Amino acid sequence: MTTTITPYRSRLQPAHAGFGGLLLAEWTKFRTVRAWTIVLGVAAVATAAVCLLGAAGSSTGGGAQDTYGPDGTAVVDVFRYTHRPLTGDGTLTVRVTGLSSADGRTVEPWAKAGLLVKRNLTPGSAYAAVLATPTHGVRMQWDFTHDTAGSRTDVTTTPRWLRLTRTGDHLTGYESPDGRTWTKIRDVRLPGLPHTVQVGLFTGTPPHEDVRRAFGGTSETYDGGQATGTFDHLSLRGTSAASWAGTDMGPALPDGPAPHNAPPAGTTTVSASGTYTLTGHGDIAPAQDGPDTVQMSFQGVFFAVLFMVALGTLFVTAEYKRGLIRTTFTATPARLKVLAAKTVVIIAVTFTTGLAAVAVGFTLAQHALRSNGFTPPRFPELSVLDHPAPRAVVGSAALLSLVAVLALAVGVILRNSAGTIATVVVLVLLPQILSFALPLPAAQWLLRVTPAAAFAVQQGVTRYPQVTYNCLPESGCYPLSPWHGLAVLAAYTAAALLLAAWSLRRRDA
Template sequence: MTTTPTRTVPPYRSALHPAHAGFGRLLRAEWTKFWTVRAWLLVLAVAAVVTVVICQLGASGSSVSGGPPVVVGPGGEVVNDSFRFTHRALTGDGTVTTRVTGLTDRSGRGLGPWTKAGIVVKSSLKPGSPYAAVMATPGHGVRMQWNFTHDKAGPSSDLTKAPQWLRLKRLGEKLTGYASVDGQNWTQLGEVRVGGLGRTVQVGLFVAAPAREVVHRSFGGTSSIAGSGQATGTFDHLTLQGKSTDGGWAGTDVGAPDPNGPNGQPGTTTVSPTGTYTLTGQGDIAPDETSPDMVQMSFQGVFMGLLFMAALGTLFVTSEYKRGLIRTTFTATPSRLKVLAAKATVIGAITFTTGLLATAIGFTLAQKTLRSNGFRPPEFPDLSLLENPALRAVVGSAVLLSLVAVLALAVGVVLRSSAGTIATVVVLVILPQILSFALPLPVAQWFLRATPAAAFAIQQGFTYYPQVQHNCLPEAGCYPLTPYHGLTVLVAYTAAALLLAAWTVRRRDA
């Protein structure tokens, strides 16, 4: 029997430099694929135009006019600064001490958790002026707060069960707060520097009862109970160490009484023969979080732009599966994971660059329109494109658009169906946002924590401070997660989808 000798075929070796035969070559190939398909370029251009146009239309439909004068704090933020103040002038350094013996509700709605009774050092009686205060609250224990946006927790003592001793010491611009349960053993709450106090300041007792609104939402609708509070605080053992030119303590309402409060009545101060001070007042000393979010109002077009970016990410891979071209790609490049990485890199870079240009233009035009519609300083400060929170929202929105495109690409690898992929991405990213407007609040907030829709939090321009009680309503643009934490949820979903796509592309035939 005659045997035919076999010939060993040597493995293929590319004549190209390894850098050109590797990932760099794949990037160029995928880049070329994208730019040679006119339909994809058209979708990309339409996505940018639609994003800008809807941002502009959304801003054009928003306007504001009139309203009471706003109070601006030391940092330029809009604040609430209205409370009952029993005070004396202090020249130079000194220390004020008191014991808060009780805090009761006068409005009939119950004490709010951030109702406050304590002592304050304030540069003047002008609303919005610098200050530092130590206080007892019904729901959050003893606190030290200064200049409206800063808050530090002290002992979580229950004022309704035991009196609280408070002390505030001034040494120049350095203010130190203390608390005690017996007036003998003191715990330091904090030491802060407050600029702009001046040599003579106003020191004394204060009471504030913030306005409250309790919102309930069920499948049948939304209801709310709103109204201002009014509280009475009692104090004794009031002492002031330091130089004062005043002959005694005077009572003042800092800021006008809330016209929506109980009869809009001013506060009162009474002093008993035994030295017990009783203050009744309303209002709040805190950031004002009731104004519209001008940053978020400038990005309404991103919601529609997502649909186009999801379509691009989907078609960038499913079109090859549909026409069988993916086999050619995998034959030319056996490393399928490199192909997936190159596709994700290219579509991510293209959509991010386009999204960044669209959101920057859309934000700039929307801000100009909002200004012409009454959104002007000081209530609505000028926002520079290159400073936070505007810069974070612009770049973050571009990242959001890019991540959705990459998520769609990964889902497309798994499903290999254009319609199924787009529908899946819409259900994951857009549907939770829409449902959150109608679902009961706990369910809506869960959706905005656990789904990729949490990433829309990156567009928030407001800082929601923990020392202000507020209802976080999705329709008002409030998200339960911080901007970066919300975006991280979408990053996690995209990473998981890419891992699933990598597993799928290696296990399945092309």
């Protein structure tokens, strides 16, 4: 007699190995480990608290002598000006025959000599200028923050003709090698320009700056800085009822003796042949020497990186340590899907938490800074929605999230908690610390090529290419732009994830 045995069939529904199920499984792992959720909460509170404490420890004496441009930007408006009034439209033409240092030192790259039309003689008033420089060629600049390049002519070796034409609110700059063939540089509009303006020649130069760095600190020295510009073939077409007058432009100095390091007064001389020689100091540019109150509001992010590194690491190495990763891969043989699910979960929890913590920390820090003297107009009053705060807040949250993913990927590769945490901390935080002590070129190199470049996303000060400044890490300045700096960390993270994926496919669990 033959017995037929019916095969067993489970009444349970078959499991779905879809990506959504994996996400749910990885999220369940994360939220059911109480220590991880506690660490995430502590990280959020600590981040906001350190942002507040860091800002509360900063103070400023204000800026009574600050000058502000037409758009409210703090500016430097100091130069030697030989000028006269122009009523209505007109054209000013001159040939710049030389520009040199007046104190025996090398002329500064952004020393300037040229033509300038200015609303009035009030520091910070609207202007447009066409000018020549030693190493940056001919430029058209207006209202302090705007700059357009002309030819690359070095005025220290080659004379250059310049022309500035006014038609209503429009100012147009031209240049020429011979005074006959003219090339237009730019036409700009200065809204509300009065019927009578000041026009003339100007010369200025930034001060000589010396930066010395050692492991004991950084010293910056500003001294001297006078330039001499020579001009000929000066002509003005238009209505002007006055003669040429020389003025040292700049804010009014307080009563009393001049500071011992104050540059000498500027001079204007005119030869019998009509050659004008102007000697002066100063610059016409945005002020770049103030603290970055946006970057100062994110000191808690540096501290939060440690928490994110630990979370990203333990999210994967804990399974390797206890052997649970074998169970995970047995249930889901598609290992790369598991890695992707872990990555999405760690991104979601760290970015969400980081965004909330950083936004609260920024708001608290800004309030503390205003209480300590960082007030308008020198320091704008920013909410979390005012430019550039949204970029800095979201970018800081993205930084924390990328660091957690980097730790996750390195954890897959090393499969060791201590080694992973040490590796990621060295990559992300150590370059930042070393940059405060290393020589400036080495420090800036580190902040370009390591994940620490991502902290550039917290910068709130606009850096203008037409201004000479030393980018010091301890002042919150980074050599890369905000998004380019964050992209460096993103590239490291992507590379680590690719290596982690390769490791998962090649190695046993």
